[in-house]
Amino acid sequence: xxxxxxxxxxxxxxxxxxxxxxxxxxxxxxxxxxxxxxxxxxxxxxxxxxxxxxxxxxxxxxxxxxxxxxxxxxxxxxxxxxxxxxxxxxxxxxxxxxxxxxxxxxxxxxxxxxxxxxxxxxxxxxxxxxxxxxxxxxxxxxxxxxxxxxxxxxxxxxxxxxxxxxxxxxxxxx
Amino acid sequence: xxxxxxxxxxxxxxxxxxxxxxxxxxxxxxxxxxxxxxxxxxxxxxxxxxxxxxxxxxxxxxxxxxxxxxxxxxxxxxxxxxxxxxxxxxxxxxxxxxxxxxxxxxxxxxxxxxxxxxxxxxxxxxxxxxxxxxxxxxxxxxxxxxxxxxxxxxxxxxxxxxxxxxxxxxxxxx
Numbered sequence: 463x464x465x466x467x468x469x470x471x472x473x474x475x476x477x478x479x480x481x482x483x484x485x486x487x488x489x490x491x492x493x494x495x496x497x498x499x500x501x502x503x504x505x506x507x508x509x510x511x512x513x514x515x516x517x518x519x520x521x522x523x524x525x526x527x528x529x530x531x532x533x534x535x536x537x538x539x540x541x542x543x544x545x546x547x548x549x550x551x552x553x554x555x556x557x558x559x560x561x562x563x564x565x566x567x568x569x570x571x572x573x574x575x576x577x578x579x580x581x582x583x584x585x586x587x588x589x590x591x592x593x594x595x596x597x598x599x600x601x602x603x604x605x606x607x608x609x610x611x612x613x614x615x616x617x618x619x620x621x622x623x624x625x626x627x628x629x630x631x632x633x634x635x636x
Numbered sequence: 637x638x639x640x641x642x643x644x645x646x647x648x649x650x651x652x653x654x655x656x657x658x659x660x661x662x663x664x665x666x667x668x669x670x671x672x673x674x675x676x677x678x679x680x681x682x683x684x685x686x687x688x689x690x691x692x693x694x695x696x697x698x699x700x701x702x703x704x705x706x707x708x709x710x711x712x713x714x715x716x717x718x719x720x721x722x723x724x725x726x727x728x729x730x731x732x733x734x735x736x737x738x739x740x741x742x743x744x745x746x747x748x749x750x751x752x753x754x755x756x757x758x759x760x761x762x763x764x765x766x767x768x769x770x771x772x773x774x775x776x777x778x779x780x781x782x783x784x785x786x787x788x789x790x791x792x793x794x795x796x797x798x799x800x801x802x803x804x805x806x807x808x809x810x
Contacts, residue, residue, distance in 0.1 A: 473701045475710075475754060493691075493698025513695065517667075521687065524667025527647045535648075578647060578670070613767045615707070 468506070469499040482545050483623045484510065486618060499556040503624055511617055514564050519609065525614050526579035530533050532593065533558055545623055553585035553593060562590075569597050576601060577608055584618035590623075637802050642680070643673040656719050657683065657688055657797045660702040677798055685791055693783065700786050702751035705744050706767065709753075719797055727759035727767060736764075738795060743771050750775060751782055758792035 463479075471479070473495045480505065481488040494509035514525065528545055530536040530609050533555045542550065573581045583595050588596070600608055637653075645653070647669045668683035688699065704710040704720055707729045716749040717723065724730050732740065747755045755771050762770070774782055 470749075477701065486663075488702050489661045489663055489695075489698045491698075492701035493695045496694035496697050515693075516692070518690070520670035521663075521667045522689075523670050524663045524665075527651065527666035527669065528662050572644075612658065 463536075465500055465502055468628075470585055477535070479627060480506075480624070482543055483620045483627070484514070484525060485530075485543065485546065485619070490498060494603050501584075502576055503628060507617075507621060507624060510620055514613060514616065520529070522609055522613050523579050525616060526582055526609070528617075529580050529582045531587070532575075532583070533563060533566055534570060549585040549619070554590040554594070555585060558590075562594075566594065566597075569594075569601070573597065579609075579612070582612045582615045584615050584622065586622050587618060600625055639674055639676055642802075643648065643689050653730075653801060654680075655796070656717055657794045657801070658688070658699060658702075659704075659717065659720065659793070661699055664688070677802060681795060681798060684794055684801060688790065690789060693780070696751050696783055696787050700756055701807070703754050703756045703790075704749075705754050706757070707737060707740055708744060723759040723793070727762060728758060728764040729767070732764075736768075740768065740771075741758070743768075743775070747771065747775055750780055753783075756786045756789045756793075760796050761792060797801070 468476070473492065476495050477488055477492055482489040484490045489509055490513050493513055494506065497505075497509050500506050500509075514522065517525070530542055532550060536542045536546070537550060537556060547556075555566075568583055581600070583593055583596060586591065600611060603611060642650070647666065650669050651662055651666055654665040658664045664684055664687050667687055668680065671679075671683050674680050674683075690695065691699070697797060704716055706724060710716045710720070711724060711730060721730075731739075744755055754776070757767055757770060759767065779786060
């Protein structure tokens with residue numbers, strides 16, 4: 463799928479394909495569809511990034527709250543989005559040993575208790591060990607610092623989801 | 637469920653209950669959870685309204701694009717949200733005669749062609765005849781006027797969804 467093909471999509475088609483590039487926030491791709499025609503994938507990403515940056519602190523926290531816990535309830539109940547499922551599987555989050563899962567669950571709870579949103583990290587860019595280490599480290603951040611840090615991860619996830627969508631169709635076109 | 641019960645919900649519980657008060661936009665209730673404790677249902681609504689008003693024109697259009705067509709593809713394929721299904725059923729949108737459905741489909745297409753988002757109306761506040769009449773009338777609006785008009789309908793739908801959630805649980809508490 464090259465950018466010309468993206469530019470002729472109706473908003474319904476665009477949402478079917480790009481609706482979850484920010485987890486459970488179809489509002490965002492639905493909004494930036496207004497700005498087509500896009501000159502490149504990078505422009506789509508830039509519009510999404512601008513949209514996120516334009517939100518208030520609570521709006522940014524809202525985006526984070528739409529994300530699932532790593533190896534959490536949605537994984538156990540089979541209600542993860544397909545994107546999250548694949549990302550968590552690749553990072554080894556779906557095959558944790560009992561002790562690892564216990565530790566992650568405990569750290570996740572502490573994180574949510576402290577910040578009021580779940581720990582978000584681009585799983586595809588991190589090993590299991592790196593995820594655990596960053597969770598411990600980021601627990602020490604202030605709330606504004608951590609919101610900013612987590613939103614950076616949202617943008618990395620979005621970047622890879624967009625690449626994955628487009629490149630899995632027609633490689634090397636964009 | 638009284639407002640004290642709402643105020644002690646975790647963000648996950650809050651999203652399970654209020655996640656679809658704006659159609660397919662869990663980001664919005666997820667964001668306004670930050671502002672708890674709420675003094676009343678009206679305060680929850682006011683925060684949602686403020687969030688929507690703070691969005692750019694394209695952001696507002698994004699909200700509208702997350703809505704299904706009346707008696708459209710999602711109804712036919714059974715993929716309407718439960719909220720939309722009930723609202724469309726009550727307004728007689730799911731039992732249209734062939735000629736009515738043809739006319740509605742034609743008008744919906746013309747509307748989407750003109751504005752780039754679907755026709756949104758608070759079905760629970762309108763009869764079938766009133767919906768058809770307003771669709772014809774609103775097709776004449778300019779794009780900024782119509783966006784504003786449609787967002788008013790989003791807020792009416794949200795108002796009724798919140799009332800329905802809370803009152804269907806413990807009547808007359810709020």
